[in-house]
Amino acid sequence: MSGADNVVWLGTPAFPQAARTALADTQLRANLRRATGTIRDKRLAVAAELEDWEELRETAAAVKRHTLRHLDHHLLRLEKSVTAAGGVVHWAADAAEANRIVTDLVRDTAESEVVKVKSMATQEIGLNEALAEAGIRAYETDLAELIVQLGRDRPSHILVPAIHRNRSEIREIFRREMGEWGRPAPEGLSDDPRDLAEAARLHLREKFLRAKVAVSGANFAAADTGTVVVVESEGNGRMCLTLPETLITVMGIEKVLPSFADLDVFLQLLPRSSTGERMNPYTSLWTGVTEGDGPQNFHLVLLDNGRTATLADEVGRQALACIRCSACLNVCPVYERTGGHAYGSVYPGPIGAVLTPQLVGIGSDIKSGAASLPFASTLCGACYDACPVKIDIPEVLVHLRAKAVEAGRRGRRLPTVEALAMKAAGAVMSSPRRLAAAQKLAGLGARLVARDGRIGALPGPFAGWSASRDTPVPPRETFRAWWRRTRRPAHADSSATVEGKGRG
Amino acid sequence: MNDRESVLSAVRAALAGVPGSEDPDDIPLPDNPRADHAGPDVIGLFAERAAEYRATVVRVPAAGVAAAVGRALARTGARSLVVPPGFPEDLLPEGPWTRLEDAPPLTVGQLDGADAVVTTVAVAIAVTGTVTLDHGPGQGRRVLTLLPDQHVCVVRADQIVPDVPDALSRLDPCRPLTLISGPSATSDIELDRVEGVHGPRTLDIVLVVDA
Numbered sequence: 001m002s003g004a005d006n007v008v009w010l011g012t013p014a015f016p017q018a019a020r021t022a023l024a025d026t027q028l029r030a031n032l033r034r035a036t037g038t039i040r041d042k043r044l045a046v047a048a049e050l051e052d053w054e055e056l057r058e059t060a061a062a063v064k065r066h067t068l069r070h071l072d073h074h075l076l077r078l079e080k081s082v083t084a085a086g087g088v089v090h091w092a093a094d095a096a097e098a099n100r101i102v103t104d105l106v107r108d109t110a111e112s113e114v115v116k117v118k119s120m121a122t123q124e125i126g127l128n129e130a131l132a133e134a135g136i137r138a139y140e141t142d143l144a145e146l147i148v149q150l151g152r153d154r155p156s157h158i159l160v161p162a163i164h165r166n167r168s169e170i171r172e173i174f175r176r177e178m179g180e181w182g183r184p185a186p187e188g189l190s191d192d193p194r195d196l197a198e199a200a201r202l203h204l205r206e207k208f209l210r211a212k213v214a215v216s217g218a219n220f221a222a223a224d225t226g227t228v229v230v231v232e233s234e235g236n237g238r239m240c241l242t243l244p245e246t247l248i249t250v251m252g253i254e255k256v257l258p259s260f261a262d263l264d265v266f267l268q269l270l271p272r273s274s275t276g277e278r279m280n281p282y283t284s285l286w287t288g289v290t291e292g293d294g295p296q297n298f299h300l301v302l303l304d305n306g307r308t309a310t311l312a313d314e315v316g317r318q319a320l321a322c323i324r325c326s327a328c329l330n331v332c333p334v335y336e337r338t339g340g341h342a343y344g345s346v347y348p349g350p351i352g353a354v355l356t357p358q359l360v361g362i363g364s365d366i367k368s369g370a371a372s373l374p375f376a377s378t379l380c381g382a383c384y385d386a387c388p389v390k391i392d393i394p395e396v397l398v399h400l401r402a403k404a405v406e407a408g409r410r411g412r413r414l415p416t417v418e419a420l421a422m423k424a425a426g427a428v429m430s431s432p433r434r435l436a437a438a439q440k441l442a443g444l445g446a447r448l449v450a451r452d453g454r455i456g457a458l459p460g461p462f463a464g465w466s467a468s469r470d471t472p473v474p475p476r477e478t479f480r481a482w483w484r485r486t487r488r489p490a491h492a493d494s495s496a497t498v499e500g501k502g503r504g
Numbered sequence: 505m506n507d508r509e510s511v512l513s514a515v516r517a518a519l520a521g522v523p524g525s526e527d528p529d530d531i532p533l534p535d536n537p538r539a540d541h542a543g544p545d546v547i548g549l550f551a552e553r554a555a556e557y558r559a560t561v562v563r564v565p566a567a568g569v570a571a572a573v574g575r576a577l578a579r580t581g582a583r584s585l586v587v588p589p590g591f592p593e594d595l596l597p598e599g600p601w602t603r604l605e606d607a608p609p610l611t612v613g614q615l616d617g618a619d620a621v622v623t624t625v626a627v628a629i630a631v632t633g634t635v636t637l638d639h640g641p642g643q644g645r646r647v648l649t650l651l652p653d654q655h656v657c658v659v660r661a662d663q664i665v666p667d668v669p670d671a672l673s674r675l676d677p678c679r680p681l682t683l684i685s686g687p688s689a690t691s692d693i694e695l696d697r698v699e700g701v702h703g704p705r706t707l708d709i710v711l712v713v714d715a
Contacts, residue, residue: 035695055536062533070528072515085678091508143701144692160692167693193693197701204702209612225677235650235688235703242646243612253511258529260677264669267683275691278553279632279668282703283683284646290680292609293645304507308514314521 006126007095007306007359007370009154012344014372019338028164028339035163036330042276043327043386049278050268059265061390064321067258068311074223074256075302081226085288087298098303099130102215102248105299106136109246111212117230117237118142119217120158120324121250121303123346124359127215138215139181139207141236143200150177156340156348159274159326164339167191178203204236214240214295218251219270219323221300222260227287228300229263231270233280241284247295252303254311254320266323269388274325306359315399319354321389328383328393334376343373350383354396362403371407374400417461436480443474542666546630550664551711553633557686558699559707566712569658570597573622576656576708577601582619586610586652588644591622595658606644615647620654621704626681628664629671633686635659635709636671638679646680655684655704661713 012018022028047053067074079089092098106114114131116122116138128138128149140149147162148155151173155161162170171191178185183203189195216237220229228249230237241247257263271280289298311317329335329349340348345356357370374397383393409419428434449455450473458466465471477485505513542549551561560579564572574597577585584602604610604618624642625635635657637643649655665671675681688703699705 031694038695050539050541052536052539055534055539058534059536063531066528066531069519069522069526071519072512073528075512075515091506091511093507093510093514097507141702142692143690147692160695162692163695170693193696193698196693197690197698201701205616208702209616222677227677233688234690234692234701236701238646238650238682239702242650253515258531261669261672264672267668267672277557277685279557279629279634279683279685281557281685281687281689283681285677285681285683287678287680290639293639293680294647302511304511304514308511308518311515312518317518 006346007124007356009344009346012341012369014369015338015342015344015376016372018342018344019334019376022338022342025339027166029337031164031166032336032339035160036336039276039330043273043330044276046272046276046278050272056265056269057388057390060269060388061321063257063262063265064389065318067256068254068317068320071253071256071311074258075253077223077258078221078226078256079302081224082221082228082288082298082300083226085226087226087288087300090299090301091304092301093304095125095305098125098250098301098305099127101299101301102127102250103131103134103136105246105248106131106213107134109213111136113137113139113207113211114213114215114248115139115141115207115211115240115244116145117214117216117232117240118145118161119215119250120346121217121252122215123155125250125303125305127250139204141204141207141240142232143197143234143236146200146204147173150174150181154341155346157326157329158324158347158349158351159329164341167193167196170196174199174203182207204239208236208239208243211240211244213246213248214244216240216247216249218249218255218300220263220266221251221256222258222263223256224259225287227260227285230284231267231280232282232284233275235282238282238284241286242294244295246297246299248299248301250301250303252305253307254322270323270325273327273386273388306361309361310355310358313358313399316354316358316396318391319351319358319393319396321391322351322355323389324351325388327386327388331382331386332377333380333382334378338376343376344369345373350377350393350397351391353377354391354393354400357400357404362400362407371404374398374404421461436478439474439478443476443478446471446473538669540666541631546664546666547661547711547713550628550630550633550659551709553630554635554686554709555633557633558689559633559686559709561709561711563711563713566714569595569710569712572710573597573656573658574599576710577620577622577654580620580654580706582654584618584620586615586618586621586644586648588621588623588642588648590641591624591644592642596622606648609645610648612647612651615651618652620656621648621652622656622658623649624658625663627671627674628659629666629668629683630664631667634668634671635684636675637682637684638675639682640679646682649682649684650703653700653704654706654708656708656710658710658712661711 144162157163168191174185219231335349353373455471586604626638687707690701
């Protein structure tokens with residue numbers, strides 16, 4: 001059976017085109033600026049409370065790095081402990097297989113609907129669409145995921161998928177769509193967030209109470225005990241993990257931790273990095289099944305879907321350490337302006353720019369799809385500073401850019417204009433004489449096309465560079481030329497000050 | 505080759521560069537001593553942090569627990585109260601509510617209609633203002649503390665530990681565990697925090713300190 005693999009949304013334009021559209025949306029930009037600004041301040045405040053924040057990050061990074069280096073060992077151990085605790089473990093090499101496993105499990109219960117906890121992994125494999133094809137309705141129960149689902153929309157943020165929507169848009173979606181899916185929105189619904197949350201509570205409560213099957217993701221799983229962890233705020237997670245008879249958890253293989261004790265550091269880092277809280281309202285931990293409490297059938301689906309390919313790259317591998325906190329999105333100047341949809345993937349922002357191309361395999365055409373994502377960055381490094389597990393996102397971005405360019409070169413007979421320009425620049429910069437000549441030429445040429453000391457549009461193949469930025473005119477004289485013109489003869493007292501005017 | 509084998513062999517192929525002498529269970533951790541995030545007044549910090557997360561916290565001597573539970577229930581006007589098996593009788597006040605016992609197990613409909621639930625806790629965390637349930641005696645099944653609108657929990661001072669690692673080391677991983685920090689909340693709409701989404705709207709903490 002087919003299932004839309006959503007790592008990359010098919011039919012979305014490459015990042016530069018998608019970003020251009022997004023940048024023109026002033027409502028979106030206002031929503032994002034307000035939202036990311038709020039969350040940034042909160043994160044900084046709670047991270048500053050822990051004087052050993054940096055040490056905690058180092059520890060978390062070390063745990064993740066080592067776990068990934070021995071992933072097979074820890075996965076087998078997890079399988080053993082979950083099975084011993086009464087759970088059933090399944091393995092899925094790709095999205096289609098994972099969807100098939102979950103669909104079959106739901107069919108076995110003879111149910112035609114499932115409630116869902118917010119989960120990136122099930123977004124990634126397009127599970128809802130696959131279930132729908134099999135005649136099974138999947139109800140998202142996280143408030144933001146509900147907004148996205150009712151609005152027939154796509155998530156634009158890892159943590160707050162409806163961050164691109166404001167309160168009045170949400171009110172409209174609820175009034176228009178809730179009746180289609182179940183209990184309609186109350187008469188006279190206002191756009192006060194409290195009112196909207198209450199409408200969601202009423203709409204979903206009936207679904208929770210009758211649900212027999214739930215599908216979740218997992219934030220962590222401890223290999224030694226088989227304990228699975230879901231971290232949340234609203235309580236919809238607890239509802240799904242507790243009320244149904246059958247629970248199916250889809251988890252990327254990189255989410256495993258060696259031991260229950262390793263949760264110490266992650267449960268300190270994740271809430272503070274993610275929502276800027278000391279602790280999120282609800283964290284649920286369960287180990288297999290517990291007689292007389294909660295689901296009596298527990299299935300854990302271990303998902304590869306491009307993760308082993310990512311693991312094979314020793315530089316890019318670190319992206320698998322991601323705990324999906326979204327701190328990198330909230331500090332990213334590019335994300336703040338384009339929003340998540342421009343990335344054309346379920347994983348937007350800086351982490352998406354390094355994860356998506358690796359999960360789907362970097363293509364040879366950097367002007368399209370996933371291969372354009374490593375270029376969707378200014379390399380400012382704010383994401384690396386914010387990452388609680390110290391993923392060096394800029395390093396991976398540069399690494400993937402090189403791979404994309406390399407792949408492009410292999411797939412082409414003639415070099416691109418850019419490649420020729422780079423080659424020429426290399427030749428010029430390797431010789432002081434050539435550099436001086438080029439600078440002189442550039443100074444002359446630049447003043448011909450400049451207006452008021454700035455160069456606006458450039459001709460021909462350089463238009464791409466100048467389309468979105470002005471370039472300052474090079475000075476009349478280079479520093480080296482000025483030095484030669486004004487410095488004293490070599491035998492002069494070296495402590496003498498240099499006189500003369502010039503611009504460096 | 506089935507998916508289990510193909511995933512595992514792909515993992516092993518990807519990790520071909522890792523020396524066989526490396527011990528999977530010996531993580532080379534940076535030598536960082538654990539910092540104290542709680543300070544000397546662990547009980548005071550717990551009360552302060554739990555209140556910051558919109559829980560109502562009252563401190564009472566052992567003799568005053570039942571009355572404090574009664575006041576919390578009176579504040580919301582609760583008419584029905586879920587009492588988990590093993591909850592100490594001497595902590596329960598008399599009051600104008602119907603008492604619901606979970607034996608035989610209550611249906612979700614009965615729980616959905618209940619106004620409040622009262623429980624003990626397994627451990628509480630000062631730094632984060634968190635109460636943790638392991639759903640043993642006095643706490644009941646997970647669903648008992650999920651559907652009623654009000655959750656009143658009784659925390660003894662000696663159950664409060666400084667930080668998250670202290671709490672996890674005291675818990676049995678084989679039991680279902682729920683960490684609760686304030687009432688349920690969401691910031692999904694314009695990142696404006698709203699309390700009381702799907703779980704209990706109010707969390708009352710009765711903190712028992714020896715007078």
